[in-house]
Amino acid sequence: MEAQLKNIKIEKSKTTKINEVDFDNLAFGSVYSDHMLVCDYKNGAWETPEIMPYQPITLDPAAKIFHYGQSIFEGMKAYKDSSGATWLFRPKNNHKRLNISARRLAIPEIPEEIFMEGLTTLLRLEKDWIPSNPGSSLYIRPFILASGNGFHASPADEYKFIICCAPSGAYFSGKVKVLIEEKYSRSANGGVGYAKAGGNYAGQFYPTQLAVKKGYNQVIWTDDNTHEYIEEAGAMNIFIRINDTLITGPTSDRILDGITRKSILEIAEDEGIQTEVRKITVTEVVRAAKSGALKEMFGAGTAAVVSPISTFGHKGVDYDLPELQDNFASLLKKRITDIQYNRAEDKFGWRYKV
Amino acid sequence: MEAQLKNIKIEKSKTTKINEVDFDNLAFGSVYSDHMLVCDYKNGAWETPEIMPYQPITLDPAAKIFHYGQSIFEGMKAYKDSSGATWLFRPKNNHKRLNISARRLAIPEIPEEIFMEGLTTLLRLEKDWIPSNPGSSLYIRPFILASGNGFHASPADEYKFIICCAPSGAYFSGKVKVLIEEKYSRSANGGVGYAKAGGNYAGQFYPTQLAVKKGYNQVIWTDDNTHEYIEEAGAMNIFIRINDTLITGPTSDRILDGITRKSILEIAEDEGIQTEVRKITVTEVVRAAKSGALKEMFGAGTAAVVSPISTFGHKGVDYDLPELQDNFASLLKKRITDIQYNRAEDKFGWRYKV
Numbered sequence: 001m002e003a004q005l006k007n008i009k010i011e012k013s014k015t016t017k018i019n020e021v022d023f024d025n026l027a028f029g030s031v032y033s034d035h036m037l038v039c040d041y042k043n044g045a046w047e048t049p050e051i052m053p054y055q056p057i058t059l060d061p062a063a064k065i066f067h068y069g070q071s072i073f074e075g076m077k078a079y080k081d082s083s084g085a086t087w088l089f090r091p092k093n094n095h096k097r098l099n100i101s102a103r104r105l106a107i108p109e110i111p112e113e114i115f116m117e118g119l120t121t122l123l124r125l126e127k128d129w130i131p132s133n134p135g136s137s138l139y140i141r142p143f144i145l146a147s148g149n150g151f152h153a154s155p156a157d158e159y160k161f162i163i164c165c166a167p168s169g170a171y172f173s174g175k176v177k178v179l180i181e182e183k184y185s186r187s188a189n190g191g192v193g194y195a196k197a198g199g200n201y202a203g204q205f206y207p208t209q210l211a212v213k214k215g216y217n218q219v220i221w222t223d224d225n226t227h228e229y230i231e232e233a234g235a236m237n238i239f240i241r242i243n244d245t246l247i248t249g250p251t252s253d254r255i256l257d258g259i260t261r262k263s264i265l266e267i268a269e270d271e272g273i274q275t276e277v278r279k280i281t282v283t284e285v286v287r288a289a290k291s292g293a294l295k296e297m298f299g300a301g302t303a304a305v306v307s308p309i310s311t312f313g314h315k316g317v318d319y320d321l322p323e324l325q326d327n328f329a330s331l332l333k334k335r336i337t338d339i340q341y342n343r344a345e346d347k348f349g350w351r352y353k354v
Numbered sequence: 355m356e357a358q359l360k361n362i363k364i365e366k367s368k369t370t371k372i373n374e375v376d377f378d379n380l381a382f383g384s385v386y387s388d389h390m391l392v393c394d395y396k397n398g399a400w401e402t403p404e405i406m407p408y409q410p411i412t413l414d415p416a417a418k419i420f421h422y423g424q425s426i427f428e429g430m431k432a433y434k435d436s437s438g439a440t441w442l443f444r445p446k447n448n449h450k451r452l453n454i455s456a457r458r459l460a461i462p463e464i465p466e467e468i469f470m471e472g473l474t475t476l477l478r479l480e481k482d483w484i485p486s487n488p489g490s491s492l493y494i495r496p497f498i499l500a501s502g503n504g505f506h507a508s509p510a511d512e513y514k515f516i517i518c519c520a521p522s523g524a525y526f527s528g529k530v531k532v533l534i535e536e537k538y539s540r541s542a543n544g545g546v547g548y549a550k551a552g553g554n555y556a557g558q559f560y561p562t563q564l565a566v567k568k569g570y571n572q573v574i575w576t577d578d579n580t581h582e583y584i585e586e587a588g589a590m591n592i593f594i595r596i597n598d599t600l601i602t603g604p605t606s607d608r609i610l611d612g613i614t615r616k617s618i619l620e621i622a623e624d625e626g627i628q629t630e631v632r633k634i635t636v637t638e639v640v641r642a643a644k645s646g647a648l649k650e651m652f653g654a655g656t657a658a659v660v661s662p663i664s665t666f667g668h669k670g671v672d673y674d675l676p677e678l679q680d681n682f683a684s685l686l687k688k689r690i691t692d693i694q695y696n697r698a699e700d701k702f703g704w705r706y707k708v
């Protein structure tokens with residue numbers, strides 16, 4: 001490995017903030033580790049990445065990130081096993097998806113070597129920042145922002161690829177109450193919904209605030225045309241269990257192709273659970289809730305892992321989900337986290353040793 | 355006026371860059387004046403604005419602007435008349451729209467006093483930066499970015515409101531060739547298309563690049579569901595003249611409520627031109643092009659003023675527009691710029707003296 005690292009410059013921090021952090025009471029993504037990776041794109045090429053002390057970024061006020069939302073990101077986690085080894089989960093999928101996002105946002109793609117070597121070199125340096133408490137992990141945020149300047153609405157000529165790390169606890173505490181959205185939407189046909197583009201998230205804040213005011217935690221996004229097709233749960237993909245079938249919508253240009261989603265589908269099949277990837281309507285879900293056929297709903301994503309939904313609201317009515325003993329959510333969450341934390345065999349080959 | 359200014363702190367630049375600028379060959383939005391206004395939002399309130407030398411902005415790598423595209427902006431111009439006086443065009447409309455954008459993006463609204471006094475105080479200081487060459491003006495970019503930190507997808511707790519100025523020439527040089535979009539789209543029903551949200555623009559870059567590769571300057575956006583309704587022309591509203599009627603689409607949650615658009619409508623009515631604000635389909639425009647009833651198409655916006663379209667492409671066919679002697683575009687452009695530059699009476703009360 002050493003040979004490949006020669007291209008990354010490393011400037012170590014002279015001090016550490018690690019003693020200020022209460023690892024037993026970690027929030028999500030609000031404290032940051034000692035180092036970060038920065039790689040600049042200039043004159044048509046990505047330069048040599050640098051690992052440096054975590055520090056502010058200085059940009060011209062005309063930098064396009066401030067005006068045109070030209071930015072993309074990824075969300076990953078590093079897991080520590082009982083022997084102290086560090087693991088990633090399907091990291092090359094995040095690299096691939098970052099480049100899919102890059103193409104749609106007219107951002108230059110990042111080579112796999114820079115992404116993977118930058119990431120693993122940074123993680124080796126930040127080893128002590130990976131929490132070992134159950135349910136905690138080191139949340140990793142790779143992102144690219146448009147640093148080039150100009151008030152002309154066109155792509156920037158310079159970019160920054162950055163990786164930061166945040167030791168984190170659970171995203172949600174407890175079960176999630178969701179509201180099926182009937183007015184607002186997060187993505188258009190032919191839009192950028194399938195990309196992890198910054199602007200997709202800012203657009204969700206206000207409708208989510210409205211839902212929170214009504215007592216919900218999260219919005220279930222539906223299609224912008226009819227609000228009849230169930231698409232995503234905030235920043236998670238969504239699974240719905242009707243009787244013993246586990247259903248999730250197909251990915252499209254409106255829906256993020258989640259790595260947790262596709263892993264959950266494979267694990268479910270491996271468990272002998274019947275799965276269906278097909279469009280699912282609000283009408284069908286409401287009908288199933290009324291008849292008792294609706295057994296479970298849960299969100300799936302890197303940050304929130306598998307998040308069971310306790311209640312969904314639609315057109316002013318709240319529908320509570322049953323509390324099943326043998327629920328799919330717990331089983332699938334255990335299987336995926338056992339792989340992530342190296343507590344079980346990984347027959348799929350998803351674990352990646354740092 | 356002095357009394358009202360006491361709240362703005364001013365730190366003047368010790369040097370000026372004005373002598374480095376070639377005012378006879380100005381591009382659009384690529385050189386910036388000596389000062390900028392910065393106003394911070396912290397602890398639930400906007401603080402005292404400060405005018406300071408134009409300088410870089412320093413933010414934590416976890417600032418939400420870098421991750422979730424939480425930013426909005428406005429675009430305005432300051433015009434210099436032959437006596438050297440400075441004018442704005444309907445500036446309170448920009449303030450109102452900035453706050454409409456703010457609400458949708460879960461950004462705190464900015465009080466009118468901060469916006470208007472900040473703007474006029476800055477412009478008085480930057481008076482010499484307002485070009486007097488015909489067609490040139492000082493482009494003004496007020497914007498708000500999320501400066502608060504966190505990897506949790508939720509609104510920031512801190513923001514920066516900034517105004518920068520860029521002496522600018524024409525946005526387009528010459529007539530514009532446009533492509534009617536059939537695959538990509540810029541906004542969803544229930545989305546953020548009606549807001550000047552940063553992310554709306556980044557999403558347009560890639561489809562626009564594809565159009566540019568095919569020889570067009572700009573994309574005509576259509577609705578995301580059928581691609582049959584004509585919505586906007588890049589970052590301009592669009593007008594279509596069929597026979598002697600001037601048509602533009604109604605605003606909606608997908609379309610920016612342009613100040614140029616509504617001014618053009620009023621001027622056209624004042625000129626006795628028949629106007630219609632109604633949905634307009636691609637089919638109708640193509641049919642009119644074939645029959646010869648299509649006389650003109652033009653974009654309208656602050657940056658590009660009135661931009662005549664020479665050709666539109668649709669499904670692989672290019673349709674050229676006629677070159678009319680008595681065209682509406684030239685007439686309307688002359689009327690609106692005569693008001694903006696104080697060359698004619700302003701019966702509408704749109705001009706605003708700085």
Ligand SMILES: Cc1ncc(COP(=O)(O)O)c(C=O)c1O
Binds near residue numbers: 236260261300301
């Ligand atoms: C919109 C959206 N959907 C789904 C997901 C889940 O994707 P993944 O499982 O790859 O984390 C995320 C977040 O990562 C997301 O932002």
Ligand SMILES: Cc1ncc(COP(=O)(O)O)c(C=O)c1O
Binds near residue numbers: 429589614655
């Ligand atoms: C998407 C979009 N449409 C239309 C316009 C025109 O609006 P206005 O005339 O207020 O500048 C703009 C730019 O300002 C814009 O960004």
